[in-house]
Amino acid sequence: MNKRILGALATVVLGAGVIAGIGTYVASAKNDSGVINASAAGTYTAPDGTSYPHYTLTMNTYPNSTFGGHHGAGGGAHPDWVSYGASGPYGEPLTESKTGSNFSVPAHSAVTITIWQYDSGETLNNDFFAKVRGTVDGTATLVSRYDTKTHTNVTEAKTITQIPHDEVGHTFTIHGMSDDQDQLFVNVPLLLADDAEVTAAEEEGGFTQFPTMTTFTFITGDEGEYIWNCEFPCGDGTIARFGNAMSAMSYMSGHFTVKG
Numbered sequence: 001m002n003k004r005i006l007g008a009l010a011t012v013v014l015g016a017g018v019i020a021g022i023g024t025y026v027a028s029a030k031n032d033s034g035v036i037n038a039s040a041a042g043t044y045t046a047p048d049g050t051s052y053p054h055y056t057l058t059m060n061t062y063p064n065s066t067f068g069g070h071h072g073a074g075g076g077a078h079p080d081w082v083s084y085g086a087s088g089p090y091g092e093p094l095t096e097s098k099t100g101s102n103f104s105v106p107a108h109s110a111v112t113i114t115i116w117q118y119d120s121g122e123t124l125n126n127d128f129f130a131k132v133r134g135t136v137d138g139t140a141t142l143v144s145r146y147d148t149k150t151h152t153n154v155t156e157a158k159t160i161t162q163i164p165h166d167e168v169g170h171t172f173t174i175h176g177m178s179d180d181q182d183q184l185f186v187n188v189p190l191l192l193a194d195d196a197e198v199t200a201a202e203e204e205g206g207f208t209q210f211p212t213m214t215t216f217t218f219i220t221g222d223e224g225e226y227i228w229n230c231e232f233p234c235g236d237g238t239i240a241r242f243g244n245a246m247s248a249m250s251y252m253s254g255h256f257t258v259k260g
Contacts, residue, residue, distance in 0.1 A: 032250035034099025044110035052110040058087040063119040068095035081245035091116030101254030116211040121169035121192030129231040130165040134186035140216035182221035223260040229253035
């Protein structure tokens with residue numbers, strides 16, 4: 001057989017083996033089988049005067065998985081992987097929560113999400129994700145320093161449409177598939193927390209007392225099945241940093257369901 005053909009076949013076989021290995025590795029991470037339902041919060045009046053049923057969700061992002069929750073005691077199979085997790089009303093970790101990355105919200109409603117961001121960060125690969133997209137008025141509210149012990153804003157809350165592309169901790173990005181369901185695209189960049197404080201807290205086995213806090217609202221359409229993920233390259237030690245936690249459900253991605 002021609003040596004070029006043999007070489008090409010060998011490359012294909014090797015590539016398939018690498019892909020299979022990655023798939024097995026990612027699948028070894030414990031998946032989050034639960035669902036967090038949004039909480040009812042009265043009525044929301046949009047800027048155009050339209051009123052919607054109002055629902056809320058809260059969540060945290062962490063520099064590792066040792067907060068417990070849906071990964072289990074000690075962080076589960078990959079305690080050093082970054083992760084989203086369930087949050088209490090003031091950003092406190094819910095260490096006993098059995099779920100933390102799959103969410104369900106009602107159709108034709110206003111959904112307000114608050115995210116406490118406990119991780120440091122760096123630079124996005126694509127500046128597109130540094131901008132707020134798909135929210136009411138295309139804005140979010142940012143508190144760059146929140147005190148989780150006193151439940152107060154250390155810095156004043158401000159309205160943002162974007163953050164510096166080199167100061168991103170993570171993103172929360174909802175998107176759909178190519179089908180005929182209502183399109184839903186929401187992207188909100190999450191400002192990094194102070195790197196020195198994040199590192200010091202990790203060394204002591206905990207999390208910084210002063211995460212950033214971002215709140216945003218969007219309007220849902222008809223029911224549909226969507227995916228959310230982080231678009232910040234936080235899969236350390238992998239090609240382009242998009243492996244490990246970045247490609248594993250229940251860490252930096254999950255399901256987002258809109259129900260009628």
